[in-house]
Amino acid sequence: xxxxxxxxxxxxxxxxxxxxxxxxxxxxxxxxxxxxxxxxxxxxxxxxxxxxxxxxxxxxxxxxxxxxxxxxxxxxxxxxxxxxxxxxxxxxxxxxxxxxxxxxxxxxxxxxxxxxxxxxxxxxxxxxxxxxxxxxxxxxxxxxxxxxxxxxxxxxxxxxxxxxxxxxxxxxxxxxxxxxxxxxxxxxxxxxxxxx
Numbered sequence: 001x002x003x004x005x006x007x008x009x010x011x012x013x014x015x016x017x018x019x020x021x022x023x024x025x026x027x028x029x030x031x032x033x034x035x036x037x038x039x040x041x042x043x044x045x046x047x048x049x050x051x052x053x054x055x056x057x058x059x060x061x062x063x064x065x066x067x068x069x070x071x072x073x074x075x076x077x078x079x080x081x082x083x084x085x086x087x088x089x090x091x092x093x094x095x096x097x098x099x100x101x102x103x104x105x106x107x108x109x110x111x112x113x114x115x116x117x118x119x120x121x122x123x124x125x126x127x128x129x130x131x132x133x134x135x136x137x138x139x140x141x142x143x144x145x146x147x148x149x150x151x152x153x154x155x156x157x158x159x160x161x162x163x164x165x166x167x168x169x170x171x172x173x174x175x176x177x178x179x180x181x182x183x184x185x186x187x188x189x190x191x192x193x194x195x196x
Contacts, residue, residue, distance in 0.1 A: 007097040009118050011045040011052035011139075012089040013038070013070070014158075015061065015104035016078035027061070027104050029190070037184055040107035042068045045139070048114040049100060055089040081156030090150040097121070099150070101159060102139035108179030109139065116173050117141040125171040127163060130180040136163075136172075137180025 015027055015038045027038035035043070038054075042065055046052050052070040055078075056062065062072045073092035077084045086101065093099065098121035100114060113130050120128035121141040128141035140159055142150065149162055163170060184190060 007122050008051075008144075009049060009098045009100060009121055009141075010093045010096040011049035011114075012086065012093060012099050012101045013042055013045055013052060013054040013104050014082060014085050014089065014101065015041075015065075016055045016057045016075045016085045016088075017082070017105065028064075029187075031107060031190060035107075036064065037107050038104035039064050039068060041102060041104045041109070042070050044107070044109055044111045045100070045102050045114060046070060047111040048118055051093075053089050053093045054104070055085045055092070080154060082158035083153035083155045086158055087151050087153040090147065095144055095147055097144045099142050099144070100139050101142060103183060105183045105185070106138055106179065107184070108182050109137075110177045110179055113173075113175050113177045113180055114139060116175065120171045120173055126169045127166055128171040128173060129163065130173045130175040130177065132175055132178055132180050135181045137175075137177075139180075141171075 028036050030036055031040055046068055054065045054070045054072045055075045056072050057078050059074060065072050073088060075085045075088040100117050117128050117139055126143040130137045
């Protein structure tokens, strides 16, 4: 039997969205401390996972993620929605024991939360998600057993249907991290979170 340390858990960062509500390329927009939104999300994911694949819309963003030691893949059909982007990321990552799926517009997720999701997967969870005040958040953990379902995703559903259809198998991780339910859709969302 393989040890937990031997498990291949890959981080997937979805950064191919259109950001239409923000009014500009939100993922490149700097946070108050100067780091671009998506780069901060990548840093937090990379802090807890040895391999991170970032799915992007165009090659323009490649260098920023390479500097964070992340792999990138361009999703040619990103306009189809989050499901298409997630399928693209999983195909690029290849088969793994598990995946931690994060969103690039959620830079305030704490590394400790990412570690908790990874640890749930390492302890055998098929699906895992952090919960803040009874609200499911991101990132979500998905075992490699769901590979075929993941690479078949289409449209804008992402992994939501997979999680809903397997609610009984979902390991719910209570966290004190408001970043798991806080995405940046508009410029006013950029203010730093209140620590709890």
